[in-house]
Amino acid sequence: MKQYSDVISAYAIMLGLIILVGFFQSWNIALSILCFCLISAVMTMGANIQWGYAGLINFGIMGYTALGGLAAVLVSVPPVKEAWQVGGLQMFVCLLIIASIVFAVRYVLNKYQKTNKRNYIIAFIIISGLIFLRLISGPAIHLIESVNPATTGFLGGMGLPIVFSWIVGAFFAGALAYVIGKIALGLRADYLAIATLLISEIVIAVIKHEDWLARGVKNVIGLKRPVPYEVDLQSTQWFINLVEKFNQGTLNLVNDVLEREQLLKQLVIDGSTVFVKLCYAGLFSIVVIILLIVTQKALYSPWGRMMRAIRDNDEAANAMGKNVVKQHLLIFVLGSAVVGIAGAMMVTYDGLFTPGSYRPMRYTFLIWVMVIVGGSGNNFGAILGGFAVWFLWIEAAPTSLYLINFFTSGLEETNALRIHLVNSIPYFRLLVMGTALLLVMRYRPKGILPEKIKQN
Amino acid sequence: MDFINSIVLLLNYIFVPALSYGSQLALGAIFVSLIYGILRFAYFTAGDLMSFGTMFTILFTWYFQSLGISLGVLPTALLAIPFGVIITILYVLAKDKLIFSYYRTKKSPPVMLAMVSIGTMFVTQAIVRIIIGPFDRRFFDGEKFILKANEFKEMTGLNEGLSIKSTQVLTLLVTIIVVSILFWFLNKTKTGKSMRAYSDNEDLALLSGIDPKKVVMITWVIAAILATVGGTLYGLDKSFKPFTYFNNMLPIFAAAIVGGIGNPFGAFLGGYVIAFSEILITYAYKKFFIYILPESLEPDGLLQLLSTDYKFAVSFSILVIVLLFRPSGIFKGKII
Numbered sequence: 001m002k003q004y005s006d007v008i009s010a011y012a013i014m015l016g017l018i019i020l021v022g023f024f025q026s027w028n029i030a031l032s033i034l035c036f037c038l039i040s041a042v043m044t045m046g047a048n049i050q051w052g053y054a055g056l057i058n059f060g061i062m063g064y065t066a067l068g069g070l071a072a073v074l075v076s077v078p079p080v081k082e083a084w085q086v087g088g089l090q091m092f093v094c095l096l097i098i099a100s101i102v103f104a105v106r107y108v109l110n111k112y113q114k115t116n117k118r119n120y121i122i123a124f125i126i127i128s129g130l131i132f133l134r135l136i137s138g139p140a141i142h143l144i145e146s147v148n149p150a151t152t153g154f155l156g157g158m159g160l161p162i163v164f165s166w167i168v169g170a171f172f173a174g175a176l177a178y179v180i181g182k183i184a185l186g187l188r189a190d191y192l193a194i195a196t197l198l199i200s201e202i203v204i205a206v207i208k209h210e211d212w213l214a215r216g217v218k219n220v221i222g223l224k225r226p227v228p229y230e231v232d233l234q235s236t237q238w239f240i241n242l243v244e245k246f247n248q249g250t251l252n253l254v255n256d257v258l259e260r261e262q263l264l265k266q267l268v269i270d271g272s273t274v275f276v277k278l279c280y281a282g283l284f285s286i287v288v289i290i291l292l293i294v295t296q297k298a299l300y301s302p303w304g305r306m307m308r309a310i311r312d313n314d315e316a317a318n319a320m321g322k323n324v325v326k327q328h329l330l331i332f333v334l335g336s337a338v339v340g341i342a343g344a345m346m347v348t349y350d351g352l353f354t355p356g357s358y359r360p361m362r363y364t365f366l367i368w369v370m371v372i373v374g375g376s377g378n379n380f381g382a383i384l385g386g387f388a389v390w391f392l393w394i395e396a397a398p399t400s401l402y403l404i405n406f407f408t409s410g411l412e413e414t415n416a417l418r419i420h421l422v423n424s425i426p427y428f429r430l431l432v433m434g435t436a437l438l439l440v441m442r443y444r445p446k447g448i449l450p451e452k453i454k455q456n
Numbered sequence: 457m458d459f460i461n462s463i464v465l466l467l468n469y470i471f472v473p474a475l476s477y478g479s480q481l482a483l484g485a486i487f488v489s490l491i492y493g494i495l496r497f498a499y500f501t502a503g504d505l506m507s508f509g510t511m512f513t514i515l516f517t518w519y520f521q522s523l524g525i526s527l528g529v530l531p532t533a534l535l536a537i538p539f540g541v542i543i544t545i546l547y548v549l550a551k552d553k554l555i556f557s558y559y560r561t562k563k564s565p566p567v568m569l570a571m572v573s574i575g576t577m578f579v580t581q582a583i584v585r586i587i588i589g590p591f592d593r594r595f596f597d598g599e600k601f602i603l604k605a606n607e608f609k610e611m612t613g614l615n616e617g618l619s620i621k622s623t624q625v626l627t628l629l630v631t632i633i634v635v636s637i638l639f640w641f642l643n644k645t646k647t648g649k650s651m652r653a654y655s656d657n658e659d660l661a662l663l664s665g666i667d668p669k670k671v672v673m674i675t676w677v678i679a680a681i682l683a684t685v686g687g688t689l690y691g692l693d694k695s696f697k698p699f700t701y702f703n704n705m706l707p708i709f710a711a712a713i714v715g716g717i718g719n720p721f722g723a724f725l726g727g728y729v730i731a732f733s734e735i736l737i738t739y740a741y742k743k744f745f746i747y748i749l750p751e752s753l754e755p756d757g758l759l760q761l762l763s764t765d766y767k768f769a770v771s772f773s774i775l776v777i778v779l780l781f782r783p784s785g786i787f788k789g790k791i792i
Contacts, residue, residue: 057567119781183776187783189567190498194709195779198772201706209765361581361702365574372571427585434578438555441572 046338063200068169068343173340375447482727483686503705509684716785
């Protein structure tokens with residue numbers, strides 16, 4: 001118990017802060033911060049599996065998050081029958097062409113020695129395949145996108161409950177990570193960082209501009225929810241009863257019947273949004289807890305010990321007969337799959353998929369700040385990092401507004417400097433993040449909750 | 457005649473824009489490459505350092521404009537660049553003293569330093585946005601065109617116009633001057649040679665009495681100069697927006713790696729490789745083929761290999777291909 005005292009106190013402080021937000025701002029804000037904290041925690045756990053366990057740098061987190069989001073769209077949206085009729089077959093043929101290109105390249109790679117001739121053959125296969133792909137997909141894409149472009153204009157999804165997408169998102173992200181890992185894992189650490197960063201930009205570019213897939217920058221909105229809608233709740237009797245019971249004290253103070261009814265109505269509306277967010281928080285907590293148990297088990301298993309050995313000295317691990325390349329690929333896929341889950345969860349929570357909003361600052365570098373600040377190699381640290389940094393990211397704006405008002409209280413309301421500072425409040429959060437990262441790296445390089453290795 | 461028209465078309469839409477965009481990338485890639493070679497880490501602040509330098513150049517430009525100082529046909533920003541450079545040099549040196557030197561003396565692994573540079577990226581970005589805001593700023597003044605499309609058509613009697621913006625010529629000229637001074641410095645002067653020695657083999661360089669502090673300082677000074685000049689040229693040619701500058705970090709890295717990271721000359725050429733391939737692959741060749749093919753063979757489609765939306769994706773794909781087949785870059789940089 002004693003060894004966990006710092007973990008418990010750190011989490012208690014974090015929860016206390018969120019509860020304080022609930023009292024001082026509103027429970028609605030506090031709960032949405034909590035939900036995003038949980039999502040961030042999942043992302044951070046994914047990055048931590050790669051960086052903390054195996055020392056692999058992955059700056060492609062944005063790409064996997066977006067793929068998870070894409071999975072949410074493809075799973076939950078009902079299929080657009082017309083679009084499938086006009087272009088479904090061609091798109092299926094394209095899929096086959098891509099598969100045959102991959103198999104042909106693999107065949108050539110296995111069959112021939114490493115020569116220039118082999119490179120030329122591969123280049124020829126890829127280029128001719130791409131030309132075929134364009135010839136077949138071009139007209140089909142045009143047809144699909146012209147099916148009712150204001151609302152659909154894409155193939156749609158499978159029409160399943162959106163919760164399934166959390167698993168599908170993991171598979172999507174894992175598959176991408178497998179391809180990237182095959183290409184890039186042999187690179188030195190900082191090259192790997194740059195390569196993954198650039199590849200994730202390619203992924204975003206594809207999702208943004210292939211409108212037939214998920215409407216691109218036209219966004220998909222109104223995704224189905226796994227939890228009840230506020231409007232339905234407000235007319236459900238048991239929920240009204242629940243709110244009435246919960247607020248007995250406040251309601252009893254009001255004597256007038258009409259006034260009492262109005263107050264109840266307001267309370268029910270407020271209560272419904274809080275209730276929905278509570279449901280989300282509950283669902284997300286389940287994911288976080290399952291992942292925590294699994295990762296914790298993995299970390300202290302023989303496999304986890306092997307990963308640490310590979311991280312700390314891959315040459316020695318190799319000499320002991322461990323297949324470093326294979327394990328690196330495995331952990332790269334696993335970590336990315338976890339990030340994919342988080343991406344699907346985020347789109348589920350938002351109820352919309354906006355490819356234009358995926359930017360490296362928010363989805364790659366911020367997650368890395370979380371990993372470093374929280375403590376790499378420690379799952380509790382990773383989750384805490386997700387919580388603490390997201391909390392700071394959101395609360396930096398109100399705090400800096402307060403501080404600016406405090407320090408410029410000597411100046412007049414119309415002072416140009418004061419107005420300028422107040423207008424640029426959203427950017428103070430970048431300053432806060434950067435400073436936090438630099439301070440942690442300087443004075444606590446292992447993070448708030450450093451890695452602990454159990455010795456038997 | 458059709459043949460000449462087609463050549464002019466390509467010159468106007470591919471060659472001239474790619475040349476100026478390539479120069480702007482090349483300036484960035486050179487300093488990323490230098491920092492990688494000498495300080496030995498991937499400098500993620502690259503794009504934001506460029507926007508920092510450009511921001512101060514813009515502020516000085518506005519100040520000069522308010523005083524009524526101008527260079528006539530040339531943009532006032534040229535006059536402001538030295539002042540922007542000085543502030544950027546002070547900024548990077550302060551940053552090095554406060555932040556990077558600690559990790560260097562501790563001999564932290566390069567990954568650690570790259571992470572630290574992400575921290576400084578956040579801070580630099582915040583400073584730029586707090587001071588000048590996130591909006592699009594244009595600060596170009598003076599004569600916009602050297603050669604207008606219409607004038608060219610009248611002059612030559614061709615169907616296709618060729619327009620050359622003064623900023624494009626300016627970019628090319630300034631790049632040639634700055635880069636030739638830089639390569640002269642690196643190859644001929646004693647300090648430059650000691651920098652290259654330090655980059656090749658740190659221990660040997662230290663043994664032969666090279667002062668590491670001086671080498672590091674000169675590297676930062678060069679980085680600040682190139683960042684400010686490159687950023688200002690980009691801003692004059694297009695416009696200044698902090699977010700675009702941050703995004704430019706990606707093609708700059710691509711250029712530096714394609715050219716062989718740690719090798720400034722490779723990075724210089726890498727900038728042009730990236731710029732030309734981006735524009736060549738996303739250009740629609742329909743008009744070009746209409747000129748050179750007989751009428752019966754005229755194409756229907758746009759004849760575009762990839763849509764312009766994939767501009768960035770092209771340069772990154774080139775990077776991936778280079779990493780796969782020639783990981784040390786086209787011009788043999790440091791071996792990975």
